[in-house]
Amino acid sequence: MSSKAPIGVFDSGIGGLTVVKEIMNQIPGESIIYFGDTARVPYGSKSQETIITYTRQIVRFLKGKGVKAIVVACNTASALALETVKAENELPMIGVVKPGAKVAANTTSNGRIGVIGTEGTIHSGIYKDYVKKIDSRIEVYGKACPLLVPLVEEGLLDDPVTREMVRRYTKDLLDQNIDTLVLGCTHYPLLRKTIRKVVGDEIELVNPAYETARSLKEVLINNKLENDELINENHKFYVSDGAEKFKRFAKTILPCEVIETKDVNIENY
């Protein structure tokens, strides 16, 4: 595999672009092939079996594009499918949960962490498992927030309705006296301001995207796959539905021009 090959990144929709942004900032020499499964978003309420099927299709699609490594920029797929699909493939694959759990464990002072995410991510208990491996004394409290992805996809990023839902979803966590809150869904960094208003200034908000990009850099170096040449802006974006809508949204998140997005019939992969 050539170090000039692109990196594959995927998510259920637009949320994974928050991870792409970090990769572009931290390892700007890499080119990215992004896939957003906008036809089948949201992933959060679907079964593990379905998420594994979807992940397999997307990995086949990305491998067909010649990627050298894959970032599962979706907490639900990282929680429910990464382990299974990683074992079936040779190329390096990383998710967002392990890096996020690592930062959270290093951030908390009082040993009490909250995690918000989709039903799939929270019910898997995966953040707790990873944090406990780092420090078994830390307590981890999870809360599923099924409406936050639809609210983000609707663009209600800073809205009274979104604030009210965030207030309801975080209440039990705040009652547990957490000092650290993991944004355990790649859509949630887009709600950072609203979440900050609701939880106040005393709580540390952890965005796994930053640490994921760092982990990716390490993995590339360890596998001698780092592209250390000039800045490469040959990024490509694919979605399973609504390429134009996706393009408009991507422009508001990413630091680069999104030149083209293409529709892909992902069910054929």
Place this chain on the structure above:
Amino acid sequence: MSSKAPIGVFDSGIGGLTVVKEIMNQIPGESIIYFGDTARVPYGSKSQETIITYTRQIVRFLKGKGVKAIVVACNTASALALETVKAENELPMIGVVKPGAKVAANTTSNGRIGVIGTEGTIHSGIYKDYVKKIDSRIEVYGKACPLLVPLVEEGLLDDPVTREMVRRYTKDLLDQNIDTLVLGCTHYPLLRKTIRKVVGDEIELVNPAYETARSLKEVLINNKLENDELINENHKFYVSDGAEKFKRFAKTILPCEVIETKDVNIENY
């Protein structure tokens, strides 16, 4: 085709059960094969091409079960795919839009109708087209309400957040002095109480499900396909994900026992 054969009914998820309920009430002799595309819900924000692909797969699945007629119990699929897919198949197919438009046209006194629905349904302009065919003097105002399906699927049927979203979505329609409001998505009858609270008692709420069941009865009689024997409760329910969750919900809507629901890999059809 035997008149003893079942009727196929499908929707993107649970909303179509509001149509099933009406069919069970009005033509209790018929048995029903229901398919809810819970893996790919919601349909409302997806492209016409995608909705046609999904509708074709589901029609193939239902035909494989030997159905004698198909009810597209989803406004989005009725609006974007029914015409195309109906032309490709011989068996009788009906949607919910035409019956809904008929009732609305017959209900309004002041000739001003509002329609709420998904993005796909509203942007298609199909309710307006059908109403104008009946009476070209009637004005039809549409409003897309993308968050209502996720709110219903979350079970927030009577909740301040849902009321606030309904208030925002219906404001422009009420400003247009409508006297009739079409619940142009099969999920919305589940929000009837909340919608009633928001729009007040002066507005007639039209639920296309009732008229759809009446149309189905007519179609069966015209095609000599009516099952006029004893009450048949041999209904079957299939979904593309989360059969158990669907079953719990179905029990709260339907007048009969939901004995079994099965998962189907719909992408293979």
